[in-house]
Amino acid sequence: MHWLKQVQPDWLAPHYLSSHGTLAWLAVRFGGVRARIAGSAWGSDILVAPRKSRLMRWVTQRVLA
Secondary structure (H helix, E strand, C coil), X not given: CXXXXXXXXXXXCCCCHHHHHHHHHHHHHHCCCXXXXXXXXXXXXXXXXXXHCHHHHHHHHHHHC
């Protein structure tokens, strides 16, 4: 994340919300990265992961917000 903070991209584009999207959200929320997130979601990201647990539902909502 140190490198990402130095580069300060305008956008982060994670292609799997529940893993890469979470890392992007953490970088923006807590890591000092000032990027916007443009996430791509597969069917399982939206249809399956949020139903697995409250944590996964919370993670999905944060990344999509």
